[in-house]
Amino acid sequence: MRQVYLPGDVCEFDWGEIKLLIGGKRTSLHLAVFTCAYSNYRYAYVYHRQDTLSFMEAHTRFFRQIGGVHRKMVYDNMRVAVAKFVGRHEKEPTRALLELRGYYHFTHRFTNFYRGNEKGHVERSVEYVRRKAFAPKDSFASAIEAQEWLDSILKKLNATKQQGTGKSARELLTEEKKVLVKHPSSVMICSEQIQLRADKYATVSYQGNRYSVPDNLVGLFVDVSVRSRQIHIYSQNRRVAIHHRSYKSHDWVIDIEHYLDTFKKKPGALAGSQALAGNHYLRNLYFDLFQNESREFIELLSYCRDHMVSEEKLEESVKRLLSTCGNHATIEKLRALLGNNSFVAPTVETKDNITLKAKEQLSWITELMHQTNDNGQYKQSNNRI
Secondary structure, three states: OOOOOOOOOEEEEEEEEEEEEEOOEEEEEEEEEEEEOOOOOEEEEEEOOOOHHHHHHHHHHHHHHHOEEOOEEEEOOOOOOEEEEEOOOEEEEOHHHHHHHHHHOOEEEEOOOOOHHHHHHHHHHHHHHHHHHHOOOOEEOOHHHHHHHHHHHHHHHHOOEOOOOOOEHHHHHHHHHOOOEEOOOOOOOOOEEEEEEOOOOOEEEEOOEEEEOOHHHOOOEEEEEEOOOEEEEEEOOEEEEEEEOOOOOOOEEOOHHHHHHHHHHOHHHOOOOHHHHOOHHHHHHHHHHOOOOHHHHHHHHHHHHHOOOOHHHHHHHHHHHHHHHHHHOOHHHHHHHHHHHOOOOOOOOOHHHHHHHHHHHHHHHHHHHHOEOOOOOEOOOOOOO
8 A cells, every 4th residue: 555654653664685896706795774664765785694793783874874763664574674473464573673662763564575666765765776887887996985986876866856745855854854853962882892812912803803912912801892893802891902893704904003113122023924914015125125124114113103103104205215215215214204204393493493403304305214324224314403
């Protein structure tokens, strides 16, 4: 039977599967699709799995995006929403769904068995979004890039005028926002809390993949907050690591900064380490320019960690150094250049004094970069600012 929907009354949810080329490899991903019954406003999120964390996070993202909550959510008999069946028609909701209901103050309804037409809006939306977004393009560098492409397509679809009303889904959603349930002041945190022990490699293992922790935590228990896209690791209530969650099999997700204290004691272990191999830029930088300066390279990485120098800033400084010194680039010159980038003149000085000191410092850096002997080795200078 044809239904009439009131603004802010019903929103439907469903999953859909997509197969994309991610980094050149054919990968099965999943779409979490929402459709507002009154406005026909559609939105979708890309996930690696149809699990509980993805289910909960998709809801928090959607409610935050539209700035409110519909009074009723409609689901089919998906495992993340239905805990068990009671009789022929009754279903018991999962704990995740009950937590969402309690936090965002909506009610829910399950469809009958094999009755996709009872949530026909979202059934059609899954196919519609999948065709409009990924039929023209199905190759992406990462799932994040695929989500960005999907966002751009949905923005266009929601801005298109609809037959009958002559208004776009976005315009109709604006009408709905006036009567939506008020969004809570904070976003619900969707995570799984577990405790794991750091092994001899200074990693913790979760679902077959390993994630690094600082090497001083070997043998100790740490608290792990597992989210759909990230892994947060805490020790004594202090966050010590954040990693992108891997959905590969037997993957090593390593942050080389976690092993710098060990490398200072055993610099020979750097070249063949998983920590260096896992960072393509640092690995190429080491083997191309500083392969015979392991200790100095480790000190450089320690300097970047202690002074919060990002990898992007390091890469930019290396390019500047190579353009100036060519084959005579050294760790000392690179550290001097990084130090020059972080220099901030005191605000109490006059403009003339700042200009004078900047010229003096640039002159010293230029002199430092050209002080090499015939073998291209750095010679110490007694001049200092």
